[in-house]
Amino acid sequence: MDIKSVAAAAETLIRETGEFVKNERKSWQIADVKRKIDTSLVTAVDVASEQRLVAGLKKILPGSDVLAEEQHNTRPDNELLWIIDPIDGTTNFVHNLPLFCISVALMSKGKIIFGIVYEINNSECFRAHEGEEGAFLNGKRIYVSEAPKLKECLLATGFPSNGFDILEEYINIMRAFMQNTQGMRRLGTAALDLAYVACGRCDGFFEYRLKPWDVAAGAYIVIKAGGAVTTFSGGDDYIFGGEMLATNGVVHKETIEFMEKHKGK
Numbered sequence: 001m002d003i004k005s006v007a008a009a010a011e012t013l014i015r016e017t018g019e020f021v022k023n024e025r026k027s028w029q030i031a032d033v034k035r036k037i038d039t040s041l042v043t044a045v046d047v048a049s050e051q052r053l054v055a056g057l058k059k060i061l062p063g064s065d066v067l068a069e070e071q072h073n074t075r076p077d078n079e080l081l082w083i084i085d086p087i088d089g090t091t092n093f094v095h096n097l098p099l100f101c102i103s104v105a106l107m108s109k110g111k112i113i114f115g116i117v118y119e120i121n122n123s124e125c126f127r128a129h130e131g132e133e134g135a136f137l138n139g140k141r142i143y144v145s146e147a148p149k150l151k152e153c154l155l156a157t158g159f160p161s162n163g164f165d166i167l168e169e170y171i172n173i174m175r176a177f178m179q180n181t182q183g184m185r186r187l188g189t190a191a192l193d194l195a196y197v198a199c200g201r202c203d204g205f206f207e208y209r210l211k212p213w214d215v216a217a218g219a220y221i222v223i224k225a226g227g228a229v230t231t232f233s234g235g236d237d238y239i240f241g242g243e244m245l246a247t248n249g250v251v252h253k254e255t256i257e258f259m260e261k262h263k264g265k
């Protein structure tokens, strides 16, 4: 596989699909919104965006399969797997908050080798792929921040929206972060939170109960931009394991220890 041409073709498709989503938003009606079993929202635009991406990506890479949020959410047994969120930030989309994006990763034999997070309204394309050093925003190299200590960090997070059994632990950690960092942000799109860590706008991100399509591309881009990504306890199963901590790398160990110390109180 020529990953460079695959990445270029995927970027063109994702940018075109982003334009489609942006145009659809202009005439979008609230009556179109539905609730999924997990109570999260879905619209016909999420579904149409996914259909375009699935058809286009399978054509770019014949023999590949997809794992995607809306209509392809069971993991197929295929060595070449696109992991797709056709609109990450659907709740923002529904409320006309302009932060939502498309997230696409390519996994080969269990390893991510390509990722794009495309923020639709500002046309910001965060991208990285195997065989090319670094990560890029609209073609310009990006780097994680150099914040040396947690107390100098701006952190992003996502509030739990289901599975509230972890709420107390989450609030304990939030309370401690609020008092020991430069602040917390909740953008409403995990993929973009990760892209913002990759380019240094935020110094770290953590969230419980994530899905692979929320994080596969963004996590890869953070690593290629020089950051670190693990589970809360420092483990490797952060794409399918449901919880993720991403930082600039410098504060990673301190953040793991901090979360461990404060989660119980």
Ligand code: LIP
Binding pocket: 040, 041, 085, 087, 088, 089, 090, 091, 092, 158, 159, 161, 188, 189, 190, 191, 207, 210, 211, 214
């Ligand atoms: C959303 C995430 C968000 C998270 C939500 C949800 P969606 O994705 O990106 O950060 O907190 O639980 O998964 O549903 O808007 O595509």
